[in-house]
Amino acid sequence: MSTSIATHPDRLLPADPGTREIARNLLARVQDLPIISPHGHVDATVIEQNTPFPDPAALLVTPDHYVTRLIHASGVSMEQLQPQNAGAREIWRTFCRSWPLFEGTASGYWLRTQFQSVFGLHEELSAETADASFDAISARLAEPGFRPRELFKDFNIEVLATTDDPLDDLSSHKELAHDPSFHGRVLPTFRPDAYINIAHPSWGTNVERLIAAAGDGATGYGGYIAALENRRRYFVEHGAVSADHGVRTPATLKLDPADAEALFERARSGKASFEDREVFEAHMTYQMARMSVEDGLVMTIHPGSFRNHHTPTFEAFGADTGHDIPFAVNYTEGIRPLLQDFGTAKDFHLVLFTLDETVFSRELAPLAGFYPSVYLGAPWWFLDAPDAMLRFRSAVTETAGFSRSSGFIDDTRAFCSIPARHGASRRVEASFLARLVAEHRISEDRAHEVIVDVVDSAPRRVFKL
Amino acid sequence: MSTSIATHPDRLLPADPGTREIARNLLARVQDLPIISPHGHVDATVIEQNTPFPDPAALLVTPDHYVTRLIHASGVSMEQLQPQNAGAREIWRTFCRSWPLFEGTASGYWLRTQFQSVFGLHEELSAETADASFDAISARLAEPGFRPRELFKDFNIEVLATTDDPLDDLSSHKELAHDPSFHGRVLPTFRPDAYINIAHPSWGTNVERLIAAAGDGATGYGGYIAALENRRRYFVEHGAVSADHGVRTPATLKLDPADAEALFERARSGKASFEDREVFEAHMTYQMARMSVEDGLVMTIHPGSFRNHHTPTFEAFGADTGHDIPFAVNYTEGIRPLLQDFGTAKDFHLVLFTLDETVFSRELAPLAGFYPSVYLGAPWWFLDAPDAMLRFRSAVTETAGFSRSSGFIDDTRAFCSIPARHGASRRVEASFLARLVAEHRISEDRAHEVIVDVVDSAPRRVFKL
Amino acid sequence: MSTSIATHPDRLLPADPGTREIARNLLARVQDLPIISPHGHVDATVIEQNTPFPDPAALLVTPDHYVTRLIHASGVSMEQLQPQNAGAREIWRTFCRSWPLFEGTASGYWLRTQFQSVFGLHEELSAETADASFDAISARLAEPGFRPRELFKDFNIEVLATTDDPLDDLSSHKELAHDPSFHGRVLPTFRPDAYINIAHPSWGTNVERLIAAAGDGATGYGGYIAALENRRRYFVEHGAVSADHGVRTPATLKLDPADAEALFERARSGKASFEDREVFEAHMTYQMARMSVEDGLVMTIHPGSFRNHHTPTFEAFGADTGHDIPFAVNYTEGIRPLLQDFGTAKDFHLVLFTLDETVFSRELAPLAGFYPSVYLGAPWWFLDAPDAMLRFRSAVTETAGFSRSSGFIDDTRAFCSIPARHGASRRVEASFLARLVAEHRISEDRAHEVIVDVVDSAPRRVFKL
Structure with a gap:
């Protein structure tokens, strides 16, 4: 590719010249606002300890399943993408050879934007220049200004939420909160999936550890529930604003306590069926909503992904290796038991996400357009x-209008991609609103107010920041 | 918002200047055609008695669940939106404060258009001007020219179908039909849901009344079927052209008469299960098709809404209060038993609606593109x-081309919104066709013929007007 | 219609002038590339014997269920569209009267393009000119240059795959392969549906014939499997590159051989249930994948159509008469057993098609973006x-980017429509890429490479041509 395109000022804006002009003005209004990132997967320790980033492959390729999956699909084995099997430079060469695969993809956009804006590369990646780009990025990574805390500031991040194990002591979050030299907010997020999904390989162990650590001396189901409540409280005390739930489906269910206890014990004894897993998860999603109503944590739900679709890959390389595949979900009936009891509860915020686009117009917008608790999670x-x-x-x-959206959520492990992701979202919001202006469906003045609300006020409001 | 936008002549038209010019010409062709409204929820009595409209809140806010739902989602309790709890002016102020919620929504578009075209407001609604707009609309409502019959004429309505209970005596329709001073057509529509859905709270009572009133002296299932046939005939005699069915799902089923009777009696004795309800409704949808084949009433089906999703709100405020939530439907298998027997029946017209967009390309267009009876209900x-x-x-x-669509249906209770709704539809049809012209997929001449057909001829043809 | 539009050089290109200019250049790059048609339903014998085409109705109307279905929907009975009931000229007149039905449809586009580019008609079809167009096309059909082999060359077809019965002797394919005067490639495709779907009316007979012909002397399930393997090998030897599967659903299943055998025998004895049919088909889809891994045939799957929806029409007029209606499918769970075992198998190519658009973003792109075997079938x-x-x-x-697509597949019986169909696809690819260029999401240079890949290299690569 001869022309550098990542930094074109009009990238992602609509082609029609009149609409583009409107979009440019809308974008200008929000382009320099600070980044609010209320849900993501960056490790707080990396920021706290200001750990230097590793080599280009370990930073940008191997941990990013958006990237490795497409290289894998092109015929490169997972083995060839493991740092222990191939050196960093070799993996980087593989990636550069694979770069054309990413044309038109979201990952390609984020990566190209990073290469230019963060790493100062001026040429498109290619097999020929693989070593040169590896060296250039490596040099950049060695610069003292290229550390997590410096980038946190350069990226203009105001709030960054991490995703944490319920038993995490949150020591990095504490350090950061009390460090007068660090001015951002790094907040923990309570994510109890591995303590709720009884099909999780370490569920049994996790639950015993949880009860032992925080069960108020109780054992069994009562101790389990108490421990979850206690750990949520601990998270709240350390700045958490939300609890996140990666459930299989959006089903919810209010079980009788005795039934819940029996199910819990059946699972503990290793005798639970697939249906038990579903029922227990539905019950616990309901319980988590109850706790959110009580302790104020915003509840986010991420359902509908068939995790680890390809068992041989999972067995060899573990989870999050690029073969989580979405399926159809039913929010209208699934989430109803929860909403029956908590849908209008005071100050309860429930952010619903989906990988199944069909529920956007059919279920989520109608739900968010009635229930004061329900917000539309960003795509x-x-x-x-x-x-x-x-x-x-x-x-x-x-x-549902604009007021019921959560604002953008980057959901990323890839720290250096955060500005590119938020930037893309702002460009798309500007494009959408510009079309409404051009079609005389909203005035330009109101569109300017809406884009500021959507980009900046919505995440603060919805996530209680 | 500083600029008034509702009456911009290009509203809703495509942004591209060339396409917009084509759309303008297409729109000009149909903009002044009379309104044909073959399905809606205006009360015939209001027109017959030429009842003055109530205050602005009771006209535009409290009865419109599209409006109250979004205000409710923003945190205003249902109580605050009840006329008995809050005065009209107070509810109007709440609505004006909430007005920004409606940016980008269909309701916002209809309301803004009404404010300007019907009520002559020249400023955007706002909290600051709430009292002024309340007074201005109130003054307009007090004008003698602002009565239902005068507006019926001003709005250029030619045909307006209402939706009526099978036992309604249709006296208002009769009066209107015989009133030489009224020149529109106001037609009843047969809507038997509350006599078919055995989960309806008053199903038992309804059925007894129905059989007593029109069962030809028979009791039991035979009297029930006869009574439905008789009442349909009564509707036909009083100008009805269609029967409308708000079913849970599009399932249909041809039960053996003995099984149907047993099921009917089980329901009557209060012992029907949820599955019985489904089976009986499927059976009755089939029966209603049979009757339509016999008596000529166009059959319209509106499935796929989970009615009264939030039980506490339903119990406190009743049905149609903004929490009917759609879910996925299966037309291909569900409607098949009906189509097996009646899909090619002479002069049978079956208009299929959906809230689940996924069936448009997957099921409805293929069905309407084969079965002569099947028409695509408007969105x-x-x-x-x-x-x-x-x-x-x-x-x-x-x-399926353009010939298989029903034409626009406003489905509204909000009489004053009728021109805005039909106007929006005409603008969208012009926009869609203009794009096809710009892409050289249809000639401009043919597009002009198609838009007239879609706006004017289709509803007359499909609804046998 | 006064203006001829089919041959407008900008047809199907985007309306925005800047984007259109980019699209024109992209289109120019691929417009004259040869046609690669790796999946379709043209009869090889017609090409081998260079059979003259029949009359206009028999060529363009009666065998094309895309066409007859919409005429049928408009109220013309199936009887009136049967050559035995109505003469060719009469059917043609019916078609010409019905021509406006096709405005905006894909069939209308293909037909109009053929009328102009292939038959040299300069006026739009109409009832008035029906006889004239019938005569003009008839005259063209009588020309010596208007034979299948001449058109094959004129159309610039390089590869054309047919769809064939497993017991076909492929003699026409052999003749063509060895005929030095014919320069195209006409390849058979193995399509075993009628030997796998136990609900197929002639499944029992088919299976007996199959086992007798190719079962290596074995009987029963073992002979059945061996015969399928043998016939696949025969197809490979005669140039086949793929096996196609018109399954009801994308479900797959690895049955224990003893269970498979028992099920097979139950079916053979006529005692199989609907569920047996589903299970056996799922098992056989898995088996077909295993065979593809072994013999290298590309596997294509076409699920999700409810065949012969209207039984009375099926009984009177047979299959493929316009009432196959799609329904929702579940690829994520359905295809998983197959992918567990063969998803990363070397050189296995699995092309997944759908009539349910919802799976494109939700299931197929995620699957194709991970599994090296999985390709996205064209719409x-x-x-x-x-x-x-x-x-x-x-x-x-x-x-999934661009690299995971199969390339265009015309899937047609209508030989003369092949250039129009491939042309439409190329125009759409140019339009899509032009938008990405205009939005600065891909460089113009790369877009030129991508369109060549998508149009020309992808089908060669994916179908191992």
């Missing part, structure tokens, strides 16, 4: 991409 | 909105 | 249309 994962974000806005706005 | 409820209407046309046209 | 049947193809690209590209 997530495979849907966190320009066209998909436009489809989302088109699908939900006519029913 | 309905949450989907009666500019972007959703464009998605509908894009989804169905390539398979 | 198929009802979705083989300009807007639907754009929706496909928008839905899959951001997750």
